Amino acid sequence: MRKYLSGLVVCIALLVIFSACSSNITVEPPGTTATTGGATATSATAPSGQEPNWGVQTKTTGCKAQSGLQDFACTPGDIIKSATKSQICTPGYAGSVRNVPQSLKNKVYASYSIKTRKPGQYEVDHLVSLQLGGSNNIANLWPEIDAPKPGFHEKDRVENYLHDQLCKGKMTLKQVQIAIATNWLAVYKSMPKSSSGSENDDGE
8 A cells, every 4th residue: 555655646746747847839829920949920911711900001011912912911901991882883983982192102112112113014903992892091002913814904803703793792792802802813713704794993
């Protein structure tokens, strides 16, 4: 019996020692990626389907578009929260709210470090297009390239397609806004290739 108790005491002591020496496990918070040395950096991507933090930029310089998508830290997207489906689906709505002066376009190019460009190479595009309730805020603007494809012409088709889905009642306003802000390329790849919609919102 005494040997049994001694063994039990030893086991308990060892458990206490090992638990005190256990290694720390760090869980990275959402929106960060681990880097060498345990440091973290803000992620430039957003999970598709997750509603963006509309209008909130976490970076305004050194922005970089990758693989046809905007830098999410610089261009999270922004919407006119008071805009309704009825207003958006009224012909001429996009033109009535468009207001992107050249000075603002220049700031957009500067934020993405684009110093020179050829005619037609880029357009300052509304991430969430005006015809989907997007705003003219710089957080909703980015310099989208024409080529390689898909580029801004193909995104125009996505905007028209989602506008059509919204106005036919097949998608809600929130759904189309989140879809185009988080991954317009995924919409482009999944939509019927014959879809073109009826209204074109070029960012220029």
